[in-house]
Amino acid sequence: MAAINPEFGKELNRYGAFDFNACYNCGTCTAVCSLSTEEDSFPREMVRFSVLGMKDEIKSSLKPWLCYYCGECSTNCPQEANPGELMMSLRRWLTTEYDWTKLSGLLYRSLPLTIIGFIIIAIGVLIFSALENFNLQSIMHIGHFFEIIAIASVFGFILLPNIIRMWWLIIMKPRIKVPLMKYITGFGELIVHMFTQKRSLGCDNNQLRWFEHFILVIGYLGLLFTTVFLDWFSNDNLFVIVLGYIMSIIIFIVTIDFMSDRIKKQKEMSKFSQPSDWMFVVWLFLMGLTAFIVRLFIDTGLIEQNIWLYLFHLTILVQWALIIVPFGKWTHFLYRSFAMYFAKIKSQ
Amino acid sequence: MKIKSARILVFSTEKISDPAIDMAGLLKLHYPPTVYTISIPCSSGVKSRWILHAFEKGFDGVFIAADGSDCPYGESCTEKTGKIIGRTHELMKAMNIEPARLRMAAICSVCSESFVKQMKSFNEYLLKNSNN
Amino acid sequence: MPEKIINASYDALVIGGGIAGGEAALNLANNGFKVLIVEKDLSIGGKMILLSKVFPTLDCSACITTPKVSEISRHKDITIFTESEVKYIVKTGEKSFNAQVIRNPRYVITEDCTGCQLCEQACPVIVSDQYQYNLVGRKAAFIPFSIASPRVAAIDIENCTLCGACEKVCPTKCIDFSQEIQEYDLEIKTVVIATGFKLFDPLLIPRYGYGIYKNIITSMQMERQLAPTRPFNTILRPGDGKVPDRIAYVLCTGSRDVTVGNPICSQICCMYSIKQAQLLMGALPMADVTIYYINIRSFGKGFEEFYDQAKGMGVNFVKGKIGKIREKDNGDLIMRYEDINENVVKEAEHDMVVLSVGVLPNTDSASLFTDGELKLDPFSFVFQSDPLASPAKTSIEGVFVAGTATGPMDIPDSILSAGAASSEAMSYLIRK
Amino acid sequence: MEIEKGKTYKYLREKREISQAAKDNLKQFIKIKKSILDALQESDLTIDQLTQKLSIPKHEVVFYLMSLVKYGYVQTGAVDDMDSYFSYKLKK
């Protein structure tokens, strides 16, 4: 017997949900959702759980991750209860539930804290550069080195434990028995979803958005690979240089389109942007753009005179690596993929 | 073939039992189609000679759907209707008609179900006890 | 150019000749007041006269409407203008209004027409019959429907090709294309607004596919299919003429829905759908009827019992609103919905879908009053200035409102509301 | 002006333009009516069969055919219990 907890709704409002209480349970949202299936029907169930404050049910559910926010549910909701935005906030809430540090929760709920975080990091970068006497060579070198370490430690200390927590909440706590073989055979699903997000193709009229998203992921991973493993800024191989250019162009061009959607607010999913959504796309855009210009300046020999440009790029990069990747919206990349993976291995 | 149903004459009343019989129709509660009603103002106005006339003309049974305590003309209705039945029963005996072929029951303005039940059981009784 | 302006005076002007307007007019006239009914349609009787049967008693609607309508049309103190509109009304003083009414030409001399239908037979034109909600055709010279009042012909001048066939066959020479718009300048003492309601247009919900999938009809179209004067003489899918086997009702089409601008409940759709379901079970004994609902609102006298009766007859009730509908090649329809009881999204196949369309305000009356604007409520129904103590009062003294002009309601409530409006109008007229 | 009784349509013809839509509508109906009646002349047909013969959309066949039933040109024949479609025949 579950007890009703009306306080939970108020908590969710801090993650961006609103008006979902208006739901009168007609089921239109679930019926118009093209990703909703007989096995996994949503979003009404999630709205209902949220209204009643059934946290445990939400924590052990993968449904929030199965939604790609096409917005059909919110457009057609006769009570304007915004189920789509509720699903988005549930993803934010779940992200903080998975996160053992609880920092993501703090950052989602408080914009000032987030800004302070960004400022501290910017100051840190400045102090570090000052300590290095603004020597471009060594800053670049250490910058590259930092990138590798940051990725490794964010993964090792934050994301990996969080994935394990997610696994615990979804598989272990509800006592679902999964044979080991399934973990292995289902692994393909994880990889496919991580790189293609193919499920979102199920959303009606979503091909363009899926494609944009797909090449953005390619661009992002490509840029990561070029800068971290091929040390793009210090590499003279023509192929690597061009690859880096292409990847960074992809990033900032696609993100421009994403940002303009959020400004125009015509599509349902871009109507109610939270600061975390904005930061994700803006930082991604800045990262692509600054990386591109830095390399351009390197190639044109202007970088020595414009070292501030690199510092700016570095600040963005560090903020990205230390805030957005471990605690921000970046995590949806990981959780969503794992959600598909868990869904696959859970299914009989 | 359907079993032939008994022919029953019902004296109903305009304000009380007639609405109930109408409602039985409205609710499609079926009863034998050989039940015919003659509607009069009040059940305590039925004359014995009418009843006897009906038997004479071949009706198997006569049913008085009485107003009971709902009668708009006064409380004495039930008692008076009862007396009519009593008197008529005597006359029927004298004429060698089985008294059980005359029945009465109070049918209130919404007693459709009870009316239908009465008709069905009366019909069964009359069929069982008919000579042929 | 109007021929002439005709002057006349009445105690009361009733705008709208539906069941509410008719009831109000009768009450007033029976107490000796002179009443004018202005009806924009070709017949009085409103929507009710076109219905099949009425809940919860299953009386045939015509059996209740037609005698009323004939009483109205015969009443010595009631004048009826059909095919007419009130242009504007000015308050000219205490218990005094001036109303400008125009009467559009019917192109038939009403008094002389015997309703023989010879003109109808002669007319070569076929257009959609609005009184059968476009399920079938009618002529351009036509009697609106068999129980119309007045039951006389009219010419649909927009679709008429002026071939003259009707005029040639008319035995009483009552067809007259020289008729012009007539203007009336009327002195009246009180006004009763009974302009009724409009039905929701399901084209506004594209995901239901109404208009594209021909086997989706509105509840009013089904009402016509069930009525004694029905278009097909049996129940058929308009898409291909099949007798449907599996019929679905989509409740709250255009009601309780902010996205189409109508947040309120239409109050009648649950009951008329249950009624139609019962009638369908009678007409097509083998058919399955399913009603998809959010909440069943069987709140009135005898309604809950009526709902129980439908369940007993085997009408299938499914809790869950239809999300979208798509069509199969054979014209069958696939409905997608969430079965709320099971919390699972499902698809179901039906032969025919009935959209239980909601009640919308008829805002025609809002602009009638030049002085002292007639206020509307937030949903654009006529605003009741004292809804609890004097439900028929509007924002203008001496103007009363009856029936669904104030909001959705069923027939008994409309009639009571009309009773209230006529009562208030009467005491207003008598009061010194 | 004195208008001759029984010829008032002529009077209005001079005063009023007949819309092209009304003319087209009449033309179309006459055509469809003829083709339906011709088709039924040969044999009784269901709506499906009529649609194939006339190559106009089914729902339009339903509309026009039912109008012809209404005005007494066509009558409803037997229904096929298997697939619930009526056949239609000319009214004699």
Add this chain to the structure above:
Amino acid sequence: MDKKIGVYICHCGGNISDYVDVEKVKQSVENDEGIFLVKTTMFACGDANQKEMVDDITKNGLNGVVVASCSPKLHLITFRAVTERANLNKYNYVHANIREQASWAHSDDKSGATETAIRLVKAAIAKVRLAQPLFPFVIKSKKAVAVIGGGVAGLRAAIELSDMGCPVTLIEREHFIGGRVSQWNLLFTTSETGKELVTKLYNEVIDRENITLHTGSEVISSTGNIGAFKLKIKKIPRYIKQECHKGKLQEAIDACPVTVDDSFNFNITGRKAIYHNFPSEYPQEPVIDIKNCTRCGECEKICPSVDFSQKEEIIEIEVGSVLMATGFDSYTPSDGEFGYDQFENVVTLPQFKRIIELNDKKLIFKGKEIKNIAYIYCVGSRQIEGENKYCSRYCCTSAIFAAIHTKNKFENINNYHFTRGIRTYGKQEVLYAESLKKGDIYLQSYEDDPPVVTTVNDKTLVSINDILTSKSKMSVEADLVVLVTGMVPRADNSVAALFKLPKGRDKFFNEIHMKLRPVETVIDGVTICGACQGPKNIMESVNSALSAAAKSFSYVSKGVLELEPIIAKIDKDDCTWCGQCAEACPFDAIKMVKDEKKDIAAINNSVCKGCGMCLPVCPTDAIDLIAYSNREIESMIDALAG
């Protein structure tokens, strides 16, 4: 005179013709004696057929008409009017009911239904053959109406009648007017309070000279009929002088040692034996509740206005029409129904509304502060087990409105609604939406699986298998459980019994026809309105009250009424005056008179109601009821027997 009879057989748009072979009925009566024409028609009641009938009658000189259609309750009057328009006396018209009593009753047996219809039509023809023209008695109708019940419906009807120029006697059983509405605080749609609404109406009533208001009064007997009802009213005094001294009175109230349950607050509080319900209650003088007063005299000592010498009065009035607005009772849950009378924090919705009003700032009940409120819907309505199958219509909206009001008035309130599907019909829907947006939580159970109220360690738990959460068992710890009780007919309906008002399946008073005659009853001259007719909200009650006012007015406005000439008739030759008929007559309409040679009975035409009770008692069969004579009845029997 030979009869020329026209018979019209109605299809009723299929209602009849689907089961009865109308053509066969036509054929089987066509050649009967006296039949001039037989026609079938789609709608006999339609205007076209009515016109045709008039034409047939006038052209062919028909002098007997039968319509075989629906129940005469619907259209007897319609067709009588048709014959009158054709200048044929309306009693030459006979109605045969082949819908309710043939096609519908025997829709399972088409040939049976057809046979029944034939017999019924033949019987009607038999009757019409013997029909004679009759002319109505014209009686005076007293231009006055008694309105019984001083709630909003009664008050509103009284005001309306008064404005139409009709004197009104308004009779209220309680000592204060306003009925249920005075017990409510804020009202939905206008946010007036119940008291404000009642005050507004009361002032209007008092302003009008032609309204006589009797409070504390009950009708104890009614004689007479439409046009002249003679009512006896028992008026219980207030035991307080009219111009009472207000200041002292409160002291007197304080001094009263008797405390009884305060029914105004639905017994959640007590009141004294000298009381008024709330300050500025109308009428403004308080009352001594003489049933509970111990006559200790404490109040009398303090306040000179107390007057125990006042006596019960019997007032007699005569009115042309009676308008019933006696209202409803709130359903009282049985012991243990959802914990009622078992757990002390379970109350009904009316009680809850009083609790909201009696508290300020904090919501406190029985010493505990209330935060979590559980509302259980459909208590006493839509019963599966019990007798009340109907939906009470007003309760969903009322409960939601109270819940919102509670949230607005007090802090930190959580509302939990245990429903069976919310029915905020019409514009009331916005209230439901508002409550959802305010965070009220709604749960829904199946009809046969109602919520359960239990206590665990002093805590009250309400649990439910929630349909909306895939039947998960949900529970709430409630500080207060509100049972959303519906409307039931008044338990004490003695006044209605005086008029023999018929009741419907739901035990509320029944109108003749919901759509045709929605405020009239089968008792001529008695109209009904408001919640005594069935559950209604205020606006709906007032709408029906105004309709009923118009109807009652139409009975009395002209000062005269036409009565049916169907009365008893004495055959002077056969009468031997035994007096039995006079004894049987419930209306004292039969008196002995001296005829030429002998004593005979004579009927007082304007008193005779035509019940026929005198007929069977006559030993010489000397009495007939007009239109129900031996010849007529027996020829009908012959026709039915076939």
